[in-house]
Amino acid sequence: MSDPQETLSVVRQEIEAAVESILTAATAGLRELPAISTCDPATAERLERNLLQILESCAFQDLTGQRLEQLAAMLGDDPSPAGRPDPLLNGPALDGQGLDQATADRLLQES
Structure with missing residues (x-):
């Protein structure tokens, strides 16, 4: 696989398949959970927290996908139907770039 766009496409597909499997499980x-909560409510609560944490952690797929789209655009000849991303929607910034969380929170509170 020598084509960078093809490699990015395969990476996206593999990430999507892995995340789908994790989300399904x-x-x-x-x-x-309802079946075990009657036996041991404390264990059921811990298990629920852990499963919800897994679901929340799968948000990395969206961020990774945005970064892969940025990389594809930098490489040029982006084969995606959307073409190049909107320059106003740059996706997640790298560490030290873009807005910090406090600034983003202030902007959201002002609107």
Whole structure:
């Protein structure tokens, strides 16, 4: 696989498949919680927190996808149907670039 765009496409597909598998398993686990909560509510609560943390952690897929889109645009000849991303929607900034969380929070509170 020598084409950078093809490599990026495969990376996106592999990440998407892995995240889908994780989300499916965590969601199935959440559906099973009522069955064990009657036996040991404290264990069920801990398990629920852990499963929800797994679901929340899967947000990395969106951020990774945005960065891969940026990389594809930098490489040029982006084959995605959307073409090049809107320059106003630059996705997640690298560390030390873009807005820090406090600034973003202030902007959201002002609107």
